[in-house]
Amino acid sequence: MSDKNGNDKKLLISVENLSKRYEDLYALYNVSIDIYKGDVIFIVGPSGSGKSTFLRCLNRLEEPTSGNIIFDGTDITDKKTDINKHRQKMGMVFQQFNLFPHMSVLKNLILGPVKLQNKSKEEATEEAMALLDRVGLSDRANAYPNQLSGGQKQRIAIVRALCMKPDVMLFDEPTSALDPEMVGEVLEVMRELAKENMTMVVVTHEIAFAKEIANRVIFMADGQIEEENDAKEFFENPKSERLKNFLAKVL
Amino acid sequence: MTFLMDFKQNFIEEDRWKFILNGLGVTLRVTLFAVLIGIAIGFVVAVIRATYEKTGKLVICNFLANVYLTVIRGTPVVVQLLIIYFVIFASVRVDKIFVAIIAFGINSGAYVAEIVRSGIMSIDPGQMEAGRSLGFNYIETMWYIIIPQAFKNVLPALGNEFIVLLKETSVAGYIALEDLTKGGDIIRSQTYHPFMPLLAVAAIYLAIVMLLSFLLKNLERRLRNSER
Ligand SMILES: Nc1ncnc2c1ncn2[C@@H]1O[C@H](COP(=O)(O)OP(=O)(O)OP(=O)(O)O)[C@@H](O)[C@H]1O
Numbered sequence: 001m002s003d004k005n006g007n008d009k010k011l012l013i014s015v016e017n018l019s020k021r022y023e024d025l026y027a028l029y030n031v032s033i034d035i036y037k038g039d040v041i042f043i044v045g046p047s048g049s050g051k052s053t054f055l056r057c058l059n060r061l062e063e064p065t066s067g068n069i070i071f072d073g074t075d076i077t078d079k080k081t082d083i084n085k086h087r088q089k090m091g092m093v094f095q096q097f098n099l100f101p102h103m104s105v106l107k108n109l110i111l112g113p114v115k116l117q118n119k120s121k122e123e124a125t126e127e128a129m130a131l132l133d134r135v136g137l138s139d140r141a142n143a144y145p146n147q148l149s150g151g152q153k154q155r156i157a158i159v160r161a162l163c164m165k166p167d168v169m170l171f172d173e174p175t176s177a178l179d180p181e182m183v184g185e186v187l188e189v190m191r192e193l194a195k196e197n198m199t200m201v202v203v204t205h206e207i208a209f210a211k212e213i214a215n216r217v218i219f220m221a222d223g224q225i226e227e228e229n230d231a232k233e234f235f236e237n238p239k240s241e242r243l244k245n246f247l248a249k250v251l
Numbered sequence: 252m253t254f255l256m257d258f259k260q261n262f263i264e265e266d267r268w269k270f271i272l273n274g275l276g277v278t279l280r281v282t283l284f285a286v287l288i289g290i291a292i293g294f295v296v297a298v299i300r301a302t303y304e305k306t307g308k309l310v311i312c313n314f315l316a317n318v319y320l321t322v323i324r325g326t327p328v329v330v331q332l333l334i335i336y337f338v339i340f341a342s343v344r345v346d347k348i349f350v351a352i353i354a355f356g357i358n359s360g361a362y363v364a365e366i367v368r369s370g371i372m373s374i375d376p377g378q379m380e381a382g383r384s385l386g387f388n389y390i391e392t393m394w395y396i397i398i399p400q401a402f403k404n405v406l407p408a409l410g411n412e413f414i415v416l417l418k419e420t421s422v423a424g425y426i427a428l429e430d431l432t433k434g435g436d437i438i439r440s441q442t443y444h445p446f447m448p449l450l451a452v453a454a455i456y457l458a459i460v461m462l463l464s465f466l467l468k469n470l471e472r473r474l475r476n477s478e479r
Pocket residue numbers: 022026027045046047048049050051052053054
């Protein structure tokens with residue numbers, strides 16, 4: 001997989017000197033990176049290297065200690081920015097799915113569009129059903145989350161984020177909580193998304209999958225970007241020793 | 252035959268049964284509305300306390316909430332009732348039922364708050380994160396996502412609070428409100444037969460409590476069997 005379509009790319013998110021400090025340690029230190037429309041960026045690295053922290057700072061689920069995040073021209077780290085408005089455009093998928101257990105699948109999907117985007121129930125339902133169909137779960141619209149398998153839950157969670165029509169999708173280890181036989185169905189959905197040029201930032205331990213669909217890969221260590229490159233270069237020509245060691249271990 | 256005569260004297264003559272029936276009506280009304288006020292206050296206080304615990308925000312609100320909880324739970328409900336009637340509403344003529352509803356509502360709110368707070372704290376933090384990541388603000392996430400789940404979890408405890416409150420309202424006679432207890436006591440003072448009116452009052456409380464407990468058990472079972 002090389003650069004998609006070869007079109008010139010539009011800057012979507014610009015991260016500048018982002019740091020996050022917890023009491024005595026920097027979980028993230030001076031991280032800068034530009035994310036372009038259509039990028040499929042995978043973030044890999046050892047446990048505790050700050051991957052989740054970085055991802056969660058992107059939509060300020062974690063409040064950065066310093067640095068700026070320019071999303072679609074707006075500095076969303078500015079306290080005056082209405083972060084809620086921008087979060088609608090940044091879909092997030094969690095390791096633990098976090099579906100709303102007291103609502104049916106369909107309600108999970110239309111809650112955001114109806115309450116936040118002033119869509120009519122009918123319109124939101126129609127869009128949700130179309131997306132559900134695409135992930136092969138339209139027959140589960142009226143089920144409740146606890147009646148679904150892990151793989152189904154995660155596909156629904158992805159659809160829930162997509163229903164908001166986001167500009168970027170953030171994934172934090174979306175398959176780590178799944179039984180092995182369910183990983184494939186979730187990866188398939190992500191593969192489809194990548195094909196449709198959805199901008200994606202994915203934290204994962206699925207290195208083979210990163211190799212398959214990422215166009216850029218970031219290696220994080222100790223809260224910093226140790227190495228960042230096009231996917232091909234990243235895997236074929238790792239430069240830093242730490243990345244070489246890491247790849248040797250996981251591949 | 253003395254039983255029948257007693258019965259007649261205590262309940263039939265001079266329509267004394269009306270003390271019981273009207274008293275029951277007052278008791279139920281006071282309990283119902285007090286519980287509703289208690290739930291309203293309780294949820295607000297619980298959200299304030301849970302927000303403070305989770306985010307460190309709302310310092311002043313949390314302080315006031317703590318004062319409220321400490322004072323209400325640290326003093327007897329009768330004293331609160333007397334203070335509200337004779338001190339706070341001293342200079343205004345208000346319906347005693349209204350005063351009782353306010354007093355028991357404020358009292359109940361303190362207990363409901365702690366029930367609901369534990370319900371909110373028991374919800375997986377991932378739920379808040381999921382709501383916020385969709386673009387809901389804190390209050391919206393509470394309202395659409397956290398509170399409905401917390402409410403479901405604490406519904407049995409809230410039902411129990413209703414039962415407790417029903418019995419607690421029996422002290423409303425302290426402000427001369429003619430509730431069920433007072434109704435029985437009035438009959439006693441008129442007929443000088445304590446046995447029958449007071450036992451009737453006890454039996455009615457017991458019947459209502461048993462009925463409510465039964466409904467509550469059913470509700471709990473149904474909640475357990477529903478989607479969770
Ligand atoms: N809420 C927190 N309070 C204190 N320290 C934290 C907190 N969250 C994360 N950290 C620390 O920050 C560092 C980075 O954590 P982070 O979760 O971002 O790592 P990660 O790369 O996602 O790891 P993993 O692969 O295990 O998910 C770790 O040392 C972690 O212990």
